[in-house]
Amino acid sequence: MSTQKLSKTLKKNLPSNAASPSNQEIAEKISETLISSGLKPLQTVPSLLSSLNSHITHLVLSNPHVQPRSCLSFFNFLRRNESFTSQKLDLRAHVTLISRLYGSRKFAEMKNILNCVVTDDNLRCPVSIIVSLIEDGCNEPKFVDKLCDMLMRVYADNRMFEEAVGVFDYMEKNGFEIEERSCFVLLLAFKRCDQVESCFGFFRRMVESGIEITVYSMTSVINGLCKRGEVERGRELMGEMVDRGIKPNVITYNTFVNAYGERKDFVGVNEILSLMEKDQVAYNVATYTILIECYASSGKIEEAERFFEEMNNKGIKADVHVYTSIISWNCRLGNMKRAFALFDELTERGLVPNVHTYGALINNVCKAGQMEAAEMLVNEMQSKGLDLNQVIFNTLMDGYCKRGMMDEALRLQVVMEKKGLETDVFTYSIIASGLCKLNRHEEAKRMLFTMVERGVAPNTVTLTTLIDIYCKEGNFEEAKRVFSEMEKGEKPNTVTYNALIYGYSKKGKMKEAHRLKDEMEDKGILPDTYTYTSLIHGESVYGKVDEALKLFDEMSRKGLVQTVVTYTAMISGLSREGRSDEAFRLYDEMKKSGLTPDDRVYYSLVSGLH
């Protein structure tokens, strides 16, 4: 109904009379006040609002003489004082205001009001109802399209996916113009909530309904698929879209390089790189970051450095991401000197290190047990106005735990909680394993039980830590119970198996230890250096040294690196059996491979000579 029609009707039905002014008259009065002096008089002399009703509100809001901005302040005033005016703003008031705001292109404000509608249980309703409230006289032809479009976005922002798709259905059915940009927002929302399948499905619908797809939408769907490890499906989608004329760009390609890089599929990585060359898509700084990650994480730091150099030579501007990455990898591979040189270089180039950058350095000095250096970095970071976050706190606590400084770690936990940062699943794991290392098993277990009581869901690492504690206590019953429960939810990994295998090997229960190794291999969970070292240790002490030697050779065949611990176990086994020649041969081999023998090795060798 138009304003004119409405006012005519009101005038006919409610003739004005001095004792009780009509709705129309009150609305006029309020409007005049708003126009001449704004909101103030209504706030100070609120008598005008004593007989307010939804009709009057509507009349004021739709009065073309009242500026949209004044309508908005009036609306907000009523909303703030809903109890006082005993008037709840109804859906029509919202729609009317939105329409006024659209008239003056106040899109952000429109969106705010729509957000109020969809988040209010009393206002939320199907899109068709909202549309039906739009005045016939609204002479903005695209208003309905715009309103629906915005509604879809607002639903997406609120993760109300069914409703968002409902708006899409409605717009499609009624032939409204759907903006790709809004669909894109919905795709991103799906992705953020890990609803990759819905994201993919909705993208399909976009394609079917003839919306002009952009490379942005395509890339975000592909990225969702890749993040779930479905790289092949991503490739298929890209192929299909290329046939439809959509050109992938550097970001699309980066997504694939990253996905292949994460699974160490160098064939895949190179395939994408040559596709980029063929399409003449130049690398950007993110491409280099991904390549550096990919090579460095395979232990090829020289190659990673070469990419970093190539990037600089090509004049591609380094940013704080790529610096953080290369700094982090140099740290992890023990090149602390190079890491700090890069850190200086970053600053010299006018870039600003952030929490990630400091996090990489702090993490690595903590791992090396250099807590004094870590504290210096923390101070430097704070002096630059960067606040400690949860990751840094956890990192520091882990550092203190590794040095056995439990009191320091627990003190930090208190500081962290005082700062309003939650003790999360990482914190609990760190403290529990720290306590476990000091043989404070009861406290360690209590820590993990507290975690569950506080509603923090345990993950594979937490449960592995718990299994480790039970194994160290020799309580294999409980260890096995937790382990079998893991089959249902958080799946065991190599470390989980290692904890059990270590426990059994240490107690000489070699049959069970070997059975577990077979089981993990059957499941495709790869034994690593730790698995073998535990077994070798067990066989050397309790079993057959020849069995240990077999495992030792198996490691070499599988390309697993033996550590000082592995050698020590092997050497002590051989010495114990009086096979000194073989023991000394291994000792030489160990030194040749660059390992520094520790006291235990000497002890074994010497004791074997007796």
Add this chain to the structure above:
DNA sequence: ACGATAATCG
């Protein structure tokens, strides 16, 4: 729309 920091095993 892509890329960087945290946890377990003598």
